[in-house]
Amino acid sequence: MNHEAGKAVAYSRRGPVAVVSITGEIDLATAAAIGREIVGYVGGEDPVVIDLTSVSFLDSAGVRLLDWIVGDMDDRGRGIRLVVGATGPARMTLQLCAFRDDLLATDLDKAAADLGG
Amino acid sequence: MDDRDVTQDLRVPWEEDPSELYEHAPCGYLTTTPDGTIVKVNETFLAWTGYTRAELVGVRRFRDLLTPGGQIYHESHYAPLLRMQNDVHEVAFDLVCADGRRLPALINSMLGRDPAGLPRLIRTMIFNATERRGYERELLNARRIAEDSERRVRVLQTIVAGLAAAATEAEVAEVLAGAPGPAFGATASSVWLTGADRGGLIEVSAADPGVTAGAAAEVARRGELEVISAPEKAEDRFGGLAEAMRDAGRTLAVLLPLATGPADDQTEVRGVLAFSFAEPRELSESELLVIRLLGQQGGQSLDRARLYDAARLREARVTFLAGTTREMDEENRLTARAKRLVERLVPEVAEWASVRLQVGGPPGLLAESGGPPPDPELIADQIARVTVSGEALWPAADATEVGTAVLPLTARGLVLGTLALRLEGARRTVAESGFLTELTSRAALALENARLYEQERAVARTLQRSLLSGSTPRDSRFVVETQYHAAAQGLEVGGDWFDAFMISPDKLAVVVGDVVGRGIDAAATMGQLRSAVRAVASADAGPAKVLRKLDRFVDRVITAKMATVAYCEINLATNVMTYACAGHLPPLLHEPASQARYLMGARSAPLGSRAGKRDRVEEKVKLASGSRLLLYTDGLVERRNRPIDQGLDTMAREWARRRDAPTAGLAAGFADLMVGTDHTDDVCLLCLTLGTDERLERSIGADPMQIALLRKEMKAWLITHQVDEESVQGVLLACSEAVANAIEHGYRDDPFGQVEIVATVSGEAVEVVVADRGVWRPARSDVSRGRGLQLIRQVMDHVSFDRSAGTVVTMRRTRKENA
Numbered sequence: 001m002n003h004e005a006g007k008a009v010a011y012s013r014r015g016p017v018a019v020v021s022i023t024g025e026i027d028l029a030t031a032a033a034i035g036r037e038i039v040g041y042v043g044g045e046d047p048v049v050i051d052l053t054s055v056s057f058l059d060s061a062g063v064r065l066l067d068w069i070v071g072d073m074d075d076r077g078r079g080i081r082l083v084v085g086a087t088g089p090a091r092m093t094l095q096l097c098a099f100r101d102d103l104l105a106t107d108l109d110k111a112a113a114d115l116g117g
Numbered sequence: 118m119d120d121r122d123v124t125q126d127l128r129v130p131w132e133e134d135p136s137e138l139y140e141h142a143p144c145g146y147l148t149t150t151p152d153g154t155i156v157k158v159n160e161t162f163l164a165w166t167g168y169t170r171a172e173l174v175g176v177r178r179f180r181d182l183l184t185p186g187g188q189i190y191h192e193s194h195y196a197p198l199l200r201m202q203n204d205v206h207e208v209a210f211d212l213v214c215a216d217g218r219r220l221p222a223l224i225n226s227m228l229g230r231d232p233a234g235l236p237r238l239i240r241t242m243i244f245n246a247t248e249r250r251g252y253e254r255e256l257l258n259a260r261r262i263a264e265d266s267e268r269r270v271r272v273l274q275t276i277v278a279g280l281a282a283a284a285t286e287a288e289v290a291e292v293l294a295g296a297p298g299p300a301f302g303a304t305a306s307s308v309w310l311t312g313a314d315r316g317g318l319i320e321v322s323a324a325d326p327g328v329t330a331g332a333a334a335e336v337a338r339r340g341e342l343e344v345i346s347a348p349e350k351a352e353d354r355f356g357g358l359a360e361a362m363r364d365a366g367r368t369l370a371v372l373l374p375l376a377t378g379p380a381d382d383q384t385e386v387r388g389v390l391a392f393s394f395a396e397p398r399e400l401s402e403s404e405l406l407v408i409r410l411l412g413q414q415g416g417q418s419l420d421r422a423r424l425y426d427a428a429r430l431r432e433a434r435v436t437f438l439a440g441t442t443r444e445m446d447e448e449n450r451l452t453a454r455a456k457r458l459v460e461r462l463v464p465e466v467a468e469w470a471s472v473r474l475q476v477g478g479p480p481g482l483l484a485e486s487g488g489p490p491p492d493p494e495l496i497a498d499q500i501a502r503v504t505v506s507g508e509a510l511w512p513a514a515d516a517t518e519v520g521t522a523v524l525p526l527t528a529r530g531l532v533l534g535t536l537a538l539r540l541e542g543a544r545r546t547v548a549e550s551g552f553l554t555e556l557t558s559r560a561a562l563a564l565e566n567a568r569l570y571e572q573e574r575a576v577a578r579t580l581q582r583s584l585l586s587g588s589t590p591r592d593s594r595f596v597v598e599t600q601y602h603a604a605a606q607g608l609e610v611g612g613d614w615f616d617a618f619m620i621s622p623d624k625l626a627v628v629v630g631d632v633v634g635r636g637i638d639a640a641a642t643m644g645q646l647r648s649a650v651r652a653v654a655s656a657d658a659g660p661a662k663v664l665r666k667l668d669r670f671v672d673r674v675i676t677a678k679m680a681t682v683a684y685c686e687i688n689l690a691t692n693v694m695t696y697a698c699a700g701h702l703p704p705l706l707h708e709p710a711s712q713a714r715y716l717m718g719a720r721s722a723p724l725g726s727r728a729g730k731r732d733r734v735e736e737k738v739k740l741a742s743g744s745r746l747l748l749y750t751d752g753l754v755e756r757r758n759r760p761i762d763q764g765l766d767t768m769a770r771e772w773a774r775r776r777d778a779p780t781a782g783l784a785a786g787f788a789d790l791m792v793g794t795d796h797t798d799d800v801c802l803l804c805l806t807l808g809t810d811e812r813l814e815r816s817i818g819a820d821p822m823q824i825a826l827l828r829k830e831m832k833a834w835l836i837t838h839q840v841d842e843e844s845v846q847g848v849l850l851a852c853s854e855a856v857a858n859a860i861e862h863g864y865r866d867d868p869f870g871q872v873e874i875v876a877t878v879s880g881e882a883v884e885v886v887v888a889d890r891g892v893w894r895p896a897r898s899d900v901s902r903g904r905g906l907q908l909i910r911q912v913m914d915h916v917s918f919d920r921s922a923g924t925v926v927t928m929r930r931t932r933k934e935n936a
Contacts, residue, residue, distance in 0.1 A: 027821070027824060028824060028853075028857040028860070029820075029821035029822045029824060057825075057828065057850075059850060059853045059854055059857060059908075060854055060857070060905035060908055061857065089846050092846055092847070093908065096850075096908055096912065097904060097907075
């Protein structure tokens with residue numbers, strides 16, 4: 001049940017929007033590897049949607065990673081959305097950490113459309 | 118006596134005058150000129166014809182003495198022949214005598230010629246052929262009669278052949294109806310047959326309006342041939358017949374009984390053939406003889422056809438009975454059998470049929486078919502009477518409308534219920550009632566067998582339920598869930614069983630087994646074997662020894678031979694399980710952090726096996742907390758349409774998928790998932806969930822990868838304790854953060870440090886204590902660590918830190934259902 005960061009992260013596009021889908025657990029053990037994987041996709045000019053609906057656990061290490069990505073995108077004036085299920089571990093943690101409502105979405109297509117996809 | 122030469126003329130004793138010989142010869146002589154003018158005639162001719170010599174000689178020609186027809190023949194044949202051949206022999210002429218009488222004669226003539234070859238005179242000899250002509254006439258008459266009779270014989274032969282070929286009464290009747298026309302020249306004919314029960318005549322063919330059914334019935338009763346030669350002759354004997362004959366313009370009517378032999382006491386009349394004639398006609402003696410013969414032939418043919426018909430009907434009934442029994446046997450259940458019965462009866466035998474049961478349950482309708490049903494009140498009354506008396510009620514035979522028969526379904530001396538049938542009139546015969554009685558007795562036996570079968574099945578089920586209903590042990594360290602799924606279809610109860618019991622305070626035994634066979638015996642054997650397992654299991658025995666003892670047990674209890682058993686003992690203090698399988702499917706184990714797997718070790722032959730491996734072995738396996746073990750019988754995985762390997766693969770996959778499912782209802786839900794509702798075999802399964810103790814104690818290295826494994830175990834443990842999902846997520850998050858804190862900060866400089874985790878669960882709350890021996894650093898030095906601590910505070914209701922020796926975080930969350 002080891003997480004291979006390479007397998008846990010998938011990349012796709014919705015028009016101009018970059019979509020990064022993360023699967024499995026994001027915790028102290030995996031956050032760094034996942035972060036290295038994602039950086040390549042989120043460093044460009046395009047808006048980004050990070051799909052967390054398949055994430056089965058998210059701890060503060062994961063929150064730290066997401067917080068850093070969101071801050072970086074904001075700084076560069078690029079749009080970003082985090083897609084989480086209506087319930088589930090990822091939404092619970094992000095809500096506990098009081099992520100902004102405008103960042104969270106439940107529908108990937110709608111989130112991509114909001115960002116111009 | 119003188120010796121004389123007989124070749125010489127005898128000298129007669131009187132003078133023989135040649136002229137005397139000429140005149141009084143025994144034949145007539147005429148001599149004519151070539152033109153036929155008579156020139157000489159003898160006395161004999163004159164005597165025969167009544168002419169005088171003067172009236173003929175020189176006055177008449179020979180041809181003048183002939184009839185007009187004779188004269189033509191004379192011109193066309195006689196005269197030319199004579200001229201050509203010089204003689205003519207034995208020509209028949211009628212001579213017209215002086216008084217106009219005609220004299221049949223045979224004429225021989227010779228033409229005499231002069232030396233120049235010219236015709237000179239004709240000598241004619243006349244024989245009186247009066248008597249000879251009479252013979253000829255008689256001969257011709259006789260020949261005509263013979264020809265008539267031959268023709269009639271041919272017609273009769275055709276009729277007899279037709280009768281022989283006719284296989285049914287209807288065909289015989291058809292041949293008979295067609296006979297009088299060609300055989301006797303009758304204008305029309307009708308046929309009546311006596312009824313199957315010899316009651317009354319049934320009209321088969323009524324083409325002749327000149328005869329009446331009343332007359333036919335009278336003739337059938339008397340058994341005598343009646344020939345009515347004129348309408349008035351029928352007047353005082355057959356009412357209506359005379360009128361019918363007159364109306365149809367008949368001069369002669371014949372009413373022929375179709376009897377098996379000549380009229381006497383032994384003879385039975387099978388029907389009546391009647392025919393009549395429009396032309397005036399007389400019947401000769403020979404014709405009457407033939408007519409009587411026709412009556413006998415017809416009667417015998419009808420008799421034979423009736424026997425054939427009866428044989429065919431018997432055969433059809435035997436086939437029907439056998440078919441009905443077979444069809445009913447194809448079903449096991451009472452209702453299904455009753456349904457088969459009525460569906461077979463309608464419409465072949467009855468227009469409506471219903472089976473009502475009176476015993477073995479509330480009286481009521483079991484099956485019904487056809488329609489319309491009879492009056493309910495009437496039928497209820499009839500059924501009540503039949504149920505009490507056990508005697509069948511038949512509808513009146515002469516009732517014209519459809520009637521209802523109610524027959525008791527009697528088996529082993531017990532009136533099980535009734536079969537009610539709505540029958541057509543033609544069905545209400547003595548033979549038919551015999552057939553229906555036979556059918557009912559067979560059906561009753563089939564229904565009684567089904568009833569007993571259901572009774573036994575119900576008893577077996579009850580027995581099985583009572584044997585399996587003993588409560589499973591309850592302990593905080595494990596949860597046992599069991600499920601017995603009886604086959605949905607009407608098969609007998611199987612010998613599957615499960616059991617779970619405590620051998621000692623720390624030792625749990627779980628077992629699932631399958632006894633060979635079905636029905637009440639299998640259920641009883643299962644009970645014995647189940648008790649035997651409990652009896653032989655002991656604190657120091659172990660599975661292999663238990664199986665060895667069971668082998669000895671089945672040597673005495675033969676019905677338990679070849680039973681299969683999967684037997685496991687779990688030491689709850691050490692979580693070590695020892696197991697053994699005697700011919701049974703392997704237990705399926707799912708541990709929290711790995712794939713589901715079958716325990717393929719410790720296998721040996723079924724109990725009491727002679728050919729199999731009887732060396733009983735056992736194996737040990739250490740079970741992680743939260744492990745789930747599944748014991749089951751083959752009904753769970755065996756399907757006719759797929760190999761068992763595939764069934765096992767599917768089951769392992771599905772079992773793993775349900776690792777997070779609550780234990781309550783786990784067994785039932787899993788059985789439903791695996792076999793659905795329409796399974797044909799009994800299914801028995803036992804789920805054991807381990808590590809359900811209130812405490813979860815773990816010690817992990819300072820490695821972030823360990824946190825994920827801890828979470829898995831803790832998740833299984835929390836689910837086992839039926840902690841709600843939101844609380845599970847919260848506790849897992851808090852625990853992860855606390856452990857991460859310990860690893861990341863407490864053991865920042867100590868990769869070999871250990872983190873101790875102790876979790877406890879009670880009805881009210883979950884408490885987790887995470888302890889490390891690392892060096893505490895102030896929180897404000899790290900923002901993210903502050904976020905982790907904040908998360909812990911948010912998801913747990915109570916959090917405290919003790920930093921006197923390393924860090925001990927104590928967290929408590931109230932369970933949602935108690936919040």
